[in-house]
Amino acid sequence: MDTTSTSRKAFLSSIITTGLALAGCAPKKDPFELAAGEHAKASGEKVKLLSVDGEVIEVDKAFLRPVPEMPAVSNSEERRGIPGKKFVMVIDLSRCKNLRFCEKACNHAHHLHTGLNWLKVYPMDEAEHTAPYWEPTMCMHCDEPPCVKVCPVDATFKRQDGLVLIDSDRCIGCRFCMAACPYSARVFNWEKPDTLTAEEVCQPYSCETSVPQKVGTVGKCDFCPDMARKGELPHCVSACPNGVYFFGDLNEDSVTNGAETFRFSELIRDKAGYRLMDDLGTKPSVYYLPPVARNFPFEKGLENDNEKS
Amino acid sequence: MKKTVLTDEQIISDLLPKKFGKWGMAWTGVLVVICLLGMFAYYRQLRYGLIVTSMRDYASWGIYISNFVFFVAISLVGSLITAVLRLTGVRWSTPLTRIAEIIAVSAITFGAIIIIVDMGRPERFYYLFLYGRLQSPIIWDVTVITTYFFISVLLLYIPLLPDMKILLAGKEKKGIYRFYSFLGSFWKGTHMQYRISKRAINILCITIVPVAFSIHTVTSWLFATTYRPGWDSSNFGAYFISGAFLVGAGAVSAAMYVFRRFYKLENYITPEHFDKMGKIVVMLGLLYLYFNVNEYLIPYFKMKKSEEAFLNGLFVGEFAPLFWSAIFGGMIIPMIILLFPRGRTPYPMFICGTMIVVGAWFKRYLIVTPTLLHPFLPMHNVPESYKHYFPSWEEWAIAFGSLAGALLVITIFVRIFPIIPIQETLTEHHQKEL
Numbered sequence: 001m002d003t004t005s006t007s008r009k010a011f012l013s014s015i016i017t018t019g020l021a022l023a024g025c026a027p028k029k030d031p032f033e034l035a036a037g038e039h040a041k042a043s044g045e046k047v048k049l050l051s052v053d054g055e056v057i058e059v060d061k062a063f064l065r066p067v068p069e070m071p072a073v074s075n076s077e078e079r080r081g082i083p084g085k086k087f088v089m090v091i092d093l094s095r096c097k098n099l100r101f102c103e104k105a106c107n108h109a110h111h112l113h114t115g116l117n118w119l120k121v122y123p124m125d126e127a128e129h130t131a132p133y134w135e136p137t138m139c140m141h142c143d144e145p146p147c148v149k150v151c152p153v154d155a156t157f158k159r160q161d162g163l164v165l166i167d168s169d170r171c172i173g174c175r176f177c178m179a180a181c182p183y184s185a186r187v188f189n190w191e192k193p194d195t196l197t198a199e200e201v202c203q204p205y206s207c208e209t210s211v212p213q214k215v216g217t218v219g220k221c222d223f224c225p226d227m228a229r230k231g232e233l234p235h236c237v238s239a240c241p242n243g244v245y246f247f248g249d250l251n252e253d254s255v256t257n258g259a260e261t262f263r264f265s266e267l268i269r270d271k272a273g274y275r276l277m278d279d280l281g282t283k284p285s286v287y288y289l290p291p292v293a294r295n296f297p298f299e300k301g302l303e304n305d306n307e308k309s
Numbered sequence: 310m311k312k313t314v315l316t317d318e319q320i321i322s323d324l325l326p327k328k329f330g331k332w333g334m335a336w337t338g339v340l341v342v343i344c345l346l347g348m349f350a351y352y353r354q355l356r357y358g359l360i361v362t363s364m365r366d367y368a369s370w371g372i373y374i375s376n377f378v379f380f381v382a383i384s385l386v387g388s389l390i391t392a393v394l395r396l397t398g399v400r401w402s403t404p405l406t407r408i409a410e411i412i413a414v415s416a417i418t419f420g421a422i423i424i425i426v427d428m429g430r431p432e433r434f435y436y437l438f439l440y441g442r443l444q445s446p447i448i449w450d451v452t453v454i455t456t457y458f459f460i461s462v463l464l465l466y467i468p469l470l471p472d473m474k475i476l477l478a479g480k481e482k483k484g485i486y487r488f489y490s491f492l493g494s495f496w497k498g499t500h501m502q503y504r505i506s507k508r509a510i511n512i513l514c515i516t517i518v519p520v521a522f523s524i525h526t527v528t529s530w531l532f533a534t535t536y537r538p539g540w541d542s543s544n545f546g547a548y549f550i551s552g553a554f555l556v557g558a559g560a561v562s563a564a565m566y567v568f569r570r571f572y573k574l575e576n577y578i579t580p581e582h583f584d585k586m587g588k589i590v591v592m593l594g595l596l597y598l599y600f601n602v603n604e605y606l607i608p609y610f611k612m613k614k615s616e617e618a619f620l621n622g623l624f625v626g627e628f629a630p631l632f633w634s635a636i637f638g639g640m641i642i643p644m645i646i647l648l649f650p651r652g653r654t655p656y657p658m659f660i661c662g663t664m665i666v667v668g669a670w671f672k673r674y675l676i677v678t679p680t681l682l683h684p685f686l687p688m689h690n691v692p693e694s695y696k697h698y699f700p701s702w703e704e705w706a707i708a709f710g711s712l713a714g715a716l717l718v719i720t721i722f723v724r725i726f727p728i729i730p731i732q733e734t735l736t737e738h739h740q741k742e743l
Contacts, residue, residue: 115692116366122689137686150534152447153433153440172436173359173429176447178369182536184684188369188429191360215358216429277685280536306690 066199072229075167078207081159086250086285087141087223088162089237090267093291095244096121096134098301105239106221110210111200113193118185118221119236123298123305132298133291136244138236139164139185139221140276140284147177147186156218162250162285163223165207171217178218182280186220189213223247233258242295315576320734321475324727327572333720340717347710350703351426359429361703367688368681368698373427375673376708379556380420380715381454381528382549382669386557387413387461388521392514401585403737404577404729408564410465411728412557415718417458417524419711426707446530453523460517467506467513470496471732485725525549532676538608538616539680548600552669555593555640559665562586564719566659568728577729580654587653590661594644601636619683627697628679631671639668 043062051057098121106112106119118138125132145164147156155170156177178186192215200212208226213219224234232238237245238258248255248264255264267273271289278284315323329337354361364371390409394402425431441448473493480486496502529549532540542548565586569578608616609624623632643661646652652661678698682688688696700708722728 117690120686120690122687124687146536150445150447152442152445152451153436154442155440170433170436170440171430172433174427174447175369175429176445176531178366179532179537179681180535182685184367184686187366188359190362190365191358218429 072206072226073208075207078165079157079159079167081161081163082225082228083160084251085161085228087225087228088248088250088255088264089138089141089223089286090246090248090255090262090264090273090289091136091286092244092246092271092289093133093135094289094294095242095296096136096291096301097242097296098123098134098304099240099242100304101239101241102136102236102245105235109224109235110219110222111193111195111212112187112219113189113191113195113213116187116189116219118187118219120184121301123301131291133294134298134301135288136236137183137185137276138286139223140183140282140286141223143283143285144281146180146182146282150176150180152176161225163225165222165225166210166218166220167207168205168210168214168217168219171214173216173218175218182277182282183284186218188218189215191215315738317735317738320738321731323574323576324729324731324734325476326723326725326727329724330571332571333724337717337720340713340720343706343713344710344717347707347713350706350710353703354426354707355431361701363694363698363701363704365695365698366691367684367695368678370427370677370681371698372674372678372700372704372708373423375670375677376711377420377423377427378528378549378673378676379670380416380423380711381524382553382556382673383560383666384413384416384420384457384461384557385521385525385550385553386561387464388517389554389557390561391464392517392521395510395514396518400737401582403733404574405561405565405582405586406468407465407726407728407730408568409557409561410461411719411722412560412564413461414458414465415715415722417454417461418718419715421454421458422714423708423711426711446527446534449527450524450531453520453527457517457520457524460513460520464510464513464517466492467509468730468733469493469726470502470506471498472727472730474498475731476727488725522550525553532680536685537680538613538619538683539676542604542608544600544603548604551593551597551600552672555590555597556666556669558586558590558593559643559662559669561662562590562658563662563666566655566662568723569655572723572728574729577734583655583658584650584653587647587658587661590665591644591647594640594647594665597640598644601640615685619679622679622683623675628675632675635668635672635675638664639672640665 041062042060045061046058047061047064049057049059100121103117103119103121107117110118112118119136120138121134121136123132124135141162141164143158143162145156145158148158148164151157152174153170153172155168155172156164156166158164173188175188178188193213196212203212205212205214206226208222208229209224210219210222227234233247233256234245237247240257243257243259246255246257246260246262246267248261250264253264255262255267267289268287271292273287273289275284275287350361362371362373387410390402391406395406425434428434437448437451441451470493473489474496476489477486477494482490526546526549529545533542533545535541562583565578565582568574605620605623609620612620622628643664646657646661651657682696682698
């Protein structure tokens with residue numbers, strides 16, 4: 001009983017969303033009419049569904065088509081942000097061994113073109129006689145974002161919850177933001193993303209999921225606000241088995257990696273947290289804990305590194 | 310030097326536009342072919358995306374952007390020759406004004422085109438007007454470049470009106486004459502019209518100076534508003550403008566030689582013009598050298614960590630051959646040649662002008678790309694192609710296509726309009742006789 005009610009709900013909402021999707025997409029892709037009438041053959045297996053006017057109808061299973069995913073909120077809401085939040089990330093460098101699960105999870109979740117990474121792990125070494133360490137970087141979601149300053153068309157914008165996001169339907173592909181970002185956080189879709197299915201290409205773009213990526217526009221880490229709306233952690237945070245990433249809300253003063261939760265202010269105070277290139281005045285939202293009392297030796301990470309430096 | 314006495318009829322027949330000869334046809338044909346090749350390359354870029362270029366995430370701007378900077382730079386000469394020299398009461402430059410102004414108009418047009426070519430989403434170009442945000446230097450650039458374009462076109466058009474009357478004199482309104490008539494049949498040459506046109510030109514000459522400074526300063530800010538080593542410089546605006554005046558003056562020197570030679574204008578573009586232009590080029594070269602010293606040697610003195618790899622790349626590394634060729638070939642050697650009176654004669658001036666223009670084109674490339682290849686964080690875990698930049702054939706074809714296009718516009722202009730202002734030459738001739 002429980003399962004049928006959820007599937008009914010899903011079906012009803014899918015009808016609504018299909019209608020919305022049709023407005024922004026090529027009309028040929030109607031998952032019901034055309035596909036059912038012309039391309040699908042009846043399998044004989046019937047499924048009971050509730051129609052829009054409240055009647056129970058029987059539909060052949062072969063006529064059912066997945067419906068494109070719709071953004072949960074409107075574009076203007078996506079541009080405003082989640083009220084009352086101020087998202088922060090803390091990255092504990094003493095725990096990172098360049099496993100790069102974060103990178104894979106991120107690439108998978110955002111359907112990035114093969115070879116593009118929004119999340120990058122660098123082998124860093126400050127000077128000749130200092131110890132090397134692994135440093136994951138992503139978009140720093142700066143409070144003084146140099147990229148937003150230079151964007152001529154408001155395609156990249158700062159939200160009240162601190163996030164810097166991209167509207168790929170607005171981006172003109174001038175790449176000024178890439179030149180402006182000192183963290184090399186932005187990547188460009190030089191060609192059509194090869195990871196997208198036909199349905200995903202057609203799906204309306206959401207600034208919060210950053211899917212689907214579009215050729216000729218800029219992409220970057222979005223701090224997964226769609227996950228935050230669901231009360232879940234960003235993909236990189238939950239993918240990391242070593243608990244390197246802590247995500248949270250500055251207003252609540254708490255950050256978590258899923259297993260452990262800390263008061264943000266205490267964590268930063270006790271472990272001497274800092275921000276990357278803070279001297280530039282960009283005011284990043286990503287904080288780093290220095291690589292002291294490490295869990296792994298630096299060399300451990302070399303086996304996952306594609307590039308011998 | 311002996312000067313032949315010229316009659317009005319002689320001057321007019323000397324200066325009227327002439328049909329293309331054998332060389333003219335060949336030259337135009339070559340330009341058209343290069344343009345078509347560029348258009349084909351751009352068709353491929355539209356079809357497959359910017360992947361057909363060699364630009365990648367680090368070198369995210371390449372020769373399109375440096376070509377754009379080059380075009381903006383060279384277009385500044387319009388304001389120098391027409392406005393600055395006119396306002397300071399220099400008279401000898403009259404025969405050169407139209408050459409300078411058509412270079413300005415065609416360069417700024419192709420600068421605007423090449424910036425659209427660089428866009429990942431050219432079909433969204435109108436978003437700049439629909440959603441434009443004032444804090445972006447790109448919007449400032451769009452504004453001042455559009456303004457500069459219109460002022461330059463007016464500065465080309467208004468002094469052309471008296472000549473249009475000469476072109477139309479006693480001709481049937483057919484073919485090209487219909488076009489002349491459309492552009493300038495209202496010009497009767499009355500005292501009132503001369504007064505209005507003189508006033509208009511004066512106003513335009515005064516307004517174009519700050520606008521010209523703005524176009525290139527704002528273009529330099531596209532770089533200087535970022536944090537990157539090599540761009541993060543308060544010297545950039547002045548550095549760009551001094552370089553722009555140098556390349557523009559170089560281009561005019563080279564163009565003077567070509568027009569003089571192929572249009573038999575020895576009586577109008579005289580050795581005196583070459584001598585004076587040569588002196589101007591030397592002065593501008595010294596100015597540019599001064600800003601280069603500030604731009605490169607002062608950071609070199611400090612050698613900040615973030616700038617170390619970048620500066621070494623220019624001075625002794627990957628970009629050193631190009632860098633020193635541009636510095637010596639495009640600035641120092643032409644300057645030394647032009648110090649000698651014999652260097653300021655037509656043919657050496659042509660060689661020096663060409664060297665300056667070619668050097669300037671590569672210098673713009675060296676301003677744009679090496680910086681991008683030296684980011685703050687290391688280039689890591691990216692394909693090898695991301696770490697270097699050498700333009701693809703499509704990029705070369707498009708860049709050369711745009712350069713050929715600019716030359717084609719100038720060539721066609723010269724075919725239909727007199728490149729030396731006829732009426733002004735006549736007036737000055739009469740004043741000299743009196």
